[in-house]
Amino acid sequence: MRKPVIAGNWKMYKTIAEAMDFIEKIVPVAAAARHCEVVVAPPFTALAAAALAAKGSKVAISAQDLYWDKEGAHTGDVSPTMIVDAGCTHAIIGHSERRHDHGETDEQVNRKLKAALAAGLTPIMCVGETLAQRESGGTGQVLKTQFEGGLAGLTPSDFSRIIIAYEPVWAIGTGRTATPEMAAESHHVLRDLARAKFGDKVADGVRILYGGSVKPDNIGGLMAQVGIDGALVGGASLKVDSFTSLINYPGA
Numbered sequence: 411m412r413k414p415v416i417a418g419n420w421k422m423y424k425t426i427a428e429a430m431d432f433i434e435k436i437v438p439v440a441a442a443a444r445h446c447e448v449v450v451a452p453p454f455t456a457l458a459a460a461a462l463a464a465k466g467s468k469v470a471i472s473a474q475d476l477y478w479d480k481e482g483a484h485t486g487d488v489s490p491t492m493i494v495d496a497g498c499t500h501a502i503i504g505h506s507e508r509r510h511d512h513g514e515t516d517e518q519v520n521r522k523l524k525a526a527l528a529a530g531l532t533p534i535m536c537v538g539e540t541l542a543q544r545e546s547g548g549t550g551q552v553l554k555t556q557f558e559g560g561l562a563g564l565t566p567s568d569f570s571r572i573i574i575a576y577e578p579v580w581a582i583g584t585g586r587t588a589t590p591e592m593a594a595e596s597h598h599v600l601r602d603l604a605r606a607k608f609g610d611k612v613a614d615g616v617r618i619l620y621g622g623s624v625k626p627d628n629i630g631g632l633m634a635q636v637g638i639d640g641a642l643v644g645g646a647s648l649k650v651d652s653f654t655s656l657i658n659y660p661g662a
C-alpha cells in the first residue's frame with residue numbers, strides 16, 4: 411500500500427512568524443490524519459523555525475531546493491547538510507520554477523537528487539511538460555527525458571527513497587488543473603518508466619504526486635484515480651483552512 415502524501419510548497423511566501431503560526435495550527439490536523447503523510451516546504455529563511463514548531467509531530471519539513479556540494483564558495487546556495495541541520499527531512503528538487511527561472515537542467519537535478527539522498531533526505535522530484543510540449547504531443551517524451559536524466563545512475567534502492575511529483579507546467583498557478591484522467595495517464599507513463607528502469611517492486615511502491623492548481627474542490631477527483639498518490643500544492647497550501655481540507659480530502 412502506498413501511503414498518500416499531501417505536500418504544501420509555499421514558494422516565496424511567509425515570514426518566520428507566519429510559518430511558525432501555520433505549523434502550530436496544522437500539527438493537530440496532521441496528527442489526526444492517519445491516512446496520509448503531511449509535508450510542508452517553507453522558504454529557506456523559515457526552515458529552522460518551522461522545523462522547531464513541527465518537532466515531534468507528524469508534519470515533515472521540506473526545503474524547496476538545494477545545492478549538491480556539502481560546503482564551498484557558492485554564494486546564495488544552501489547545502490543538503492545545512493538543510494538537514496535546519497531540521498528538514500525532505501527536499502523538493504527540479505521544480506519547474508527552478509527549471510524555468512534558473513535554467514536548471516536534468517543533469518543538475520540528478521546531482522541534487524544524489525546529494526539529497528547521500529544526506530539522508532527524501533527528495534520530491536518534479537517533472538512535467540509545458541503547454542507547447544503537450545499540444546505538440548510531446549508529453550510522453552518530455553517525461554521520459556526528465557525521468558531518465560534526473561534519475562541517471564540511481565539504484566532501485568535509491569529510487570525507493572524518492573517521491574515523484576508530476577506537475578504539468580501549464581497547470582501550475584494558472585487555475586487550470588489537469589483532469590483526473592489526464593493526470594492519471596501521465597502517472598501511468600511515469601510508473602511504467604520506473605518499472606522499466608528499477609523493476610516492478612520499486613515501481614509499485616513509489617509515490618507519484620500530482621501538482622498544478624490542486625484545490626479543496628478538485629483534490630477528491632484526483633485522489634480517486636488509481637496511481638495518484640498525493641498532491642504537491644502551491645497556492646492552496648498557504649491558508650490553514652484550505653490546507654486542512656486538502657489533508658482531509660474527500661474519500662480519505
Ligand code: PGA
Nearest residue numbers: 582583622623643644645
Ligand atoms: P499551484 O502550485 O498549486 O499553485 O498550482 C503547485 C506547485 O508549483 O507545486
